[in-house]
Amino acid sequence: MGITWDAQLSVGFREIDEQHQEIFRRVDVLVGNLRRGQSKEELEKLLSFLGDYVQQHFGAEEGLMLMFHYPLIGPHRAQHRSFVEVFVELRGRLDREGASEAVTEKLASFLLAWLREHIGTADRALGSFLAESGVTERLAPAAVR
Numbered sequence: 001m002g003i004t005w006d007a008q009l010s011v012g013f014r015e016i017d018e019q020h021q022e023i024f025r026r027v028d029v030l031v032g033n034l035r036r037g038q039s040k041e042e043l044e045k046l047l048s049f050l051g052d053y054v055q056q057h058f059g060a061e062e063g064l065m066l067m068f069h070y071p072l073i074g075p076h077r078a079q080h081r082s083f084v085e086v087f088v089e090l091r092g093r094l095d096r097e098g099a100s101e102a103v104t105e106k107l108a109s110f111l112l113a114w115l116r117e118h119i120g121t122a123d124r125a126l127g128s129f130l131a132e133s134g135v136t137e138r139l140a141p142a143a144v145r
């Protein structure tokens with residue numbers, strides 16, 4: 001199962017696309033390490049790193065939604081929140097059970113499926129709204145780095 005960002009996932013807004021690419025890079029590293037059976041400490045570090053970055057990314061998107069009065073902010077935010085809930089739950093399982101194949105594969109497939117689904121629908125809708133509203137990249141809040 002490849003974990004790469006491709007142009008089909010573009011939402012048409014550079015700052016968001018760049019953050020998505022970074023998320024895919026981090027997920028790819030994490031999943032590679034999970035499958036190689038890396039130590040729990042290393043996995044924890046990667047999970048924190050990914051979790052923090054994703055939270056910042058959600059914050060950046062939600063900042064744009066607020067700034068430009070995006071009408072679908074409620075359901076979009078709810079999707080972000082539910083990602084965080086599942087992510088936290090799977091991190092807890094990994095912590096309790098160790099990186100068993102069951103947990104590892106569940107985490108990998110959740111990350112990939114959720115990202116593709118969310119980016120392809122909710123984030124793309126946001127990108128279209130921003131484009132239709134004439135929002136330029138320069139007006140966006142500072143990018144997450």
Ligand SMILES: [Fe+2]
Binds near residue numbers: 016061
């Ligand atoms: Fe996103």
Ligand SMILES: [Fe+2]
Binds near residue numbers: 080122123
């Ligand atoms: Fe989003």
